[in-house]
Each structure stands twice: as C-alpha cells, then as structure tokens.
Amino acid sequence: MNFKVLILALSTVAVGLVELIIGGILPTIADDLNVSYSSAGQLITIFALVYAISGPILLVLTSKIERKKLYLISLLIFLISNILTYYSPTFTFMMGARVLGAMSTSLIVVLSLTIAAKIVTPKHRAKSLGLIYMGISSSLVMGVPLGILISDLFNWRFIFLGIALLSVGSFVLISIFLEKIPGEKAVPLSKQLKAVASLKLGSAHLATLFMLAGHYTLYAYFTPFLETELALSSNWISLFYLLFGIAAVSGGAFGGILSDNIGTQKSIIAVIISFAIVLVLLPFTTFSLVLFIPMMMVWAALSWSLAPPQQSYLIETDPVTSDIQQSFNNSALQIGISFGSAFGGLVLNQTGTVSYMSWFGAILVVVALLCAIFSITRKPKEEENQSLAA
Known part of the structure; x- marks a missing residue:
C-alpha cells in the first residue's frame, strides 16, 4: 500500500474523532457549561450540518490553491479549533469552535479522498479510497467509547487537547512526505x-x-x-x-x-x-x-x-x-x-x-x-x- 495514502488515512482518523467523540459525554459537558442536555446535543447536530454544507463550498472556493498547502492550512485551522474548544469558557464559545472545526474537518477529509485518488494508479484507486474510509469509519465508531474513557480518567477537555496533538502529528507527516500537488483548473x-x-x-x-x-x-x-x-x-x-x-x-x-x-x-x-x-x-x-x-x-x-x-x-x-x-x-x-x-x-x-x-x-x-x-x-x-x- 502507498505510504502516502496511509498518512492521509491516519490524518482522517485524527480529524474524524472530533465529530462524535463527545456523544458519550454530553451530560458532563452540559453540566460544566451550565446548559441542558438537549442544548449540548446541538454540538453534534451543528457540526454535522456545517460539515455537510461547507465541504463542497470550500472545495470550489479553494480549487486553485496547491493541494498540500491547502491541506496544511486546514490542519492548522483544525488545530486552533480544538485548542479553542479545550479552553471554551461558555457554550456559545464552544459552539463557535465546533463550527470552525467542522469546516476544516470537511475540507481535510475530502482532500484526503481526492489526493489519495490522484497519487495511485487507477487499478489501485478503490483500494486506496477504502483505506481512507477505514480512517473515517474508525474515528466515527471508536470515538464515543474513547471519549468516555478519556473523560473518566482525566477531564472531557483533555479529549480535544489530545486531538490537537494528533493533528500536529498529521501536520508533520504531511509536511515531510506529501509532495506538492497543483490545484485544479477552475x-x-x-x-x-x-x-x-x-x-x-x-x-x-x-x-x-x-x-x-x-x-x-x-x-x-x-x-x-x-x-x-x-x-x-x-x-x-x-x-x-x-x-x-x-x-x-x-x-x-x-x-x-x-x-x-x-x-x-x-x-x-x-x-x-x-x-x-x-x-x-x-x-x-x-x-x-x-x-x-x-x-x-x-x-x-x-x-x-x-x-x-x-x-x-x-x-x-x-x-x-x-x-x-x-x-x-x-x-x-x-x-x-x-x-x-x-x-x-x-x-x-x-x-x-x-x-x-x-x-x-x-x-x-x-x-x-x-x-x-x-x-x-x-x-x-x-x-x-x-x-x-x-
């Protein structure tokens, strides 16, 4: 398997965790931020909606930008969103950080898919995309139990600090191993x-x-x-x-x-x-x-x-x-x-x-x-x- 595709897959694990990882600890977050459980649940709903809408729009707006550069910028924004979430003093502040995280996540995931499809031969394309989706699916299905475990051992805020550290690792790997890929003709x-x-x-x-x-x-x-x-x-x-x-x-x-x-x-x-x-x-x-x-x-x-x-x-x-x-x-x-x-x-x-x-x-x-x-x-x-x- 192409090592670069593996790096992209690992990156999707890091960013994908942020979506559903709070699902098992919503009561804890609600109590900490003094909001109702139903209000805390909107942290997931808003993330999913922003993720779904922003991905295609951002991809069009950034079509001319060199792909590696765009990927690194997106990872940097994702890192900032998780640090903001870690320090969130209020529910409104955390919601804003989640919106920022959803936008950067949507772009990172679709860039991972499109880059993976471009750097392999057509006969191995589906297999490479499958590896990217292994990263996406693993983050979605393992996020909830992982969030509960970290919250029980430390504090729910450390979840996002940990995700931020994972994104730093992805940033370093992408910087070193991924070659520059020209933007698409608009x-x-x-x-x-x-x-x-x-x-x-x-x-x-x-x-x-x-x-x-x-x-x-x-x-x-x-x-x-x-x-x-x-x-x-x-x-x-x-x-x-x-x-x-x-x-x-x-x-x-x-x-x-x-x-x-x-x-x-x-x-x-x-x-x-x-x-x-x-x-x-x-x-x-x-x-x-x-x-x-x-x-x-x-x-x-x-x-x-x-x-x-x-x-x-x-x-x-x-x-x-x-x-x-x-x-x-x-x-x-x-x-x-x-x-x-x-x-x-x-x-x-x-x-x-x-x-x-x-x-x-x-x-x-x-x-x-x-x-x-x-x-x-x-x-x-x-x-x-x-x-x-x-």
Missing part, C-alpha cells in the same frame, strides 16, 4: 452543480444517503436494541460495540478490494443487496449469540463497504468534476447519518419497540438500491449528446 460552479444535479450523478449521491440512513435507523439505537433483544449488561454492550467497530473499520478495505477485483458497478449493487438482506435477517438471530455476533459483524463491515466503489464510480463517471462529486458524496453520507437517526427515532416513537427497526432500515436500503440501479443504467451525458446528434 470549473465554473454552475457546471459543477449541474453535474451534481444530473440524473446519473444525483441518484448516485442519493444511493449513499439512503444506504447510510438505513444503517443508522438501527445503529443509532443499537444500545436499546442490545438491551431489549439480548438482555446484555453495560459491559457486554461495550464489548459488542468494540466488535462492531473492528468489523466496520475493515469494511472500507473490503469495499476497495472488491471494487478493484469485480468493478465499481457490480460492487455497488452487491454491497447494497447484501446489506438489505442482513438487515432483514438480523432480528431472527437474536435468540443465539452464536448466530447474532457473526451477523452483526457482517452488518458492520457492509455498512462502510459502499463508499470506496461509490467514490471510484463517481470519478469514472465524470472525471472533470470528480473532486466536487467526492465532496458531495461525503456530504450525502453525513446527511444520511442525520436522516437515519431521525427516522429511527420516529419509528421508535410510533412502534414503541426496537425489535424490528432493522426492517425499516432495510426499506431505506432498498430505496438506495433503486437509486444505484437508476444511476448505473443512465448513460453519461457525453453519450447522450452523441446519441442525440446521431
């Missing part, structure tokens, strides 16, 4: 937005959104699911989250390897279909840990297996706007997480049980499948124009 914003809104590319982004929404319909409420269906204690639940996290991290690598071997389109369809089947079967395995644990780990791995082939597919479909496509797809992922969590809450309120929430998630995954098939079966715009001209 593509008019109207042309990029038109490409994103096209039937072929737009439906591909929707496939990502609904896939993650289907996943988070259950995963956002995984703790009550384990408590209700398997009667697990808190210690066992922590172990299950660890197993889930290990499997989820491996999913990015699996998706990349699969895509490089059978192609992006077949991989996308195979992953989505398999994911829907697993969500349907999951409730039938809760009577036995011997059946449930392997099924859970397959579910976890597949949840992050779509991203590498999907990103490669976007690059193949429209190379000219590939950077903005990758950014929008990353935003679609974030929106899918938010939508799935909200949808799962609605299902829970209406049904009063978590037993069959995975089935509702599977419905959203089927929608993702339909979007993916629709996208794959559309002709690229160039071919459409040629057909019309003929």
Whole structure:
C-alpha cells in the first residue's frame, strides 16, 4: 500500500474523532457549561450540518490553491479549533469552535479522498479510497467509547487537547512526505452543480444517503436494541460495540478490494443487496449469540463497504468534476447519518419497540438500491449528446 495514502488515512482518523467523540459525554459537558442536555446535543447536530454544507463550498472556493498547502492550512485551522474548544469558557464559545472545526474537518477529509485518488494508479484507486474510509469509519465508531474513557480518567477537555496533538502529528507527516500537488483548473460552479444535479450523478449521491440512513435507523439505537433483544449488561454492550467497530473499520478495505477485483458497478449493487438482506435477517438471530455476533459483524463491515466503489464510480463517471462529486458524496453520507437517526427515532416513537427497526432500515436500503440501479443504467451525458446528434 502507498505510504502516502496511509498518512492521509491516519490524518482522517485524527480529524474524524472530533465529530462524535463527545456523544458519550454530553451530560458532563452540559453540566460544566451550565446548559441542558438537549442544548449540548446541538454540538453534534451543528457540526454535522456545517460539515455537510461547507465541504463542497470550500472545495470550489479553494480549487486553485496547491493541494498540500491547502491541506496544511486546514490542519492548522483544525488545530486552533480544538485548542479553542479545550479552553471554551461558555457554550456559545464552544459552539463557535465546533463550527470552525467542522469546516476544516470537511475540507481535510475530502482532500484526503481526492489526493489519495490522484497519487495511485487507477487499478489501485478503490483500494486506496477504502483505506481512507477505514480512517473515517474508525474515528466515527471508536470515538464515543474513547471519549468516555478519556473523560473518566482525566477531564472531557483533555479529549480535544489530545486531538490537537494528533493533528500536529498529521501536520508533520504531511509536511515531510506529501509532495506538492497543483490545484485544479477552475470549473465554473454552475457546471459543477449541474453535474451534481444530473440524473446519473444525483441518484448516485442519493444511493449513499439512503444506504447510510438505513444503517443508522438501527445503529443509532443499537444500545436499546442490545438491551431489549439480548438482555446484555453495560459491559457486554461495550464489548459488542468494540466488535462492531473492528468489523466496520475493515469494511472500507473490503469495499476497495472488491471494487478493484469485480468493478465499481457490480460492487455497488452487491454491497447494497447484501446489506438489505442482513438487515432483514438480523432480528431472527437474536435468540443465539452464536448466530447474532457473526451477523452483526457482517452488518458492520457492509455498512462502510459502499463508499470506496461509490467514490471510484463517481470519478469514472465524470472525471472533470470528480473532486466536487467526492465532496458531495461525503456530504450525502453525513446527511444520511442525520436522516437515519431521525427516522429511527420516529419509528421508535410510533412502534414503541426496537425489535424490528432493522426492517425499516432495510426499506431505506432498498430505496438506495433503486437509486444505484437508476444511476448505473443512465448513460453519461457525453453519450447522450452523441446519441442525440446521431
């Protein structure tokens, strides 16, 4: 594996931690800053929204800037945001620091994806993107337990000091090992937005959104699911989250390897279909840990297996706007997480049980499948124009 891609992946781990790591310590933060639990929860909501919106916008505005320089500037801003969070005297001050962190994080992640795709040969592209997504997924799934551990041992503020130190390490590695990469020729914003809104590319982004929404319909409420269906204690639940996290991290690598071997389109369809089947079967395995644990780990791995082939597919479909496509797809992922969590809450309120929430998630995954098939079966715009001209 390309050592530079590994450095980029490690960088995404460092910056990705900041999003959800406070999820398990919101009560502690709320008490320290004298706000309600619901207000403290907005620290996650605002971060996700700013992350999703700012990524594509910042990528367009900075398209001409040399990529390594832009990456280092983004890391520096990210470092400052975490130091500000560490010293936050009020909730409003911390919210401002989170907004700054979300903007820099969104740019660092999409730069990691676009640079990784450029510094390897096309046949290894999906595998490299898979490694980047291993970094993203590991930070998301391991952030909550890591935050709880650090908060219990020290103080919640030390979490952000630690993340700041990790970003310093990333800054040093990027400075030393990553070569300069020229900025892209500016593509008019109207042309990029038109490409994103096209039937072929737009439906591909929707496939990502609904896939993650289907996943988070259950995963956002995984703790009550384990408590209700398997009667697990808190210690066992922590172990299950660890197993889930290990499997989820491996999913990015699996998706990349699969895509490089059978192609992006077949991989996308195979992953989505398999994911829907697993969500349907999951409730039938809760009577036995011997059946449930392997099924859970397959579910976890597949949840992050779509991203590498999907990103490669976007690059193949429209190379000219590939950077903005990758950014929008990353935003679609974030929106899918938010939508799935909200949808799962609605299902829970209406049904009063978590037993069959995975089935509702599977419905959203089927929608993702339909979007993916629709996208794959559309002709690229160039071919459409040629057909019309003929």
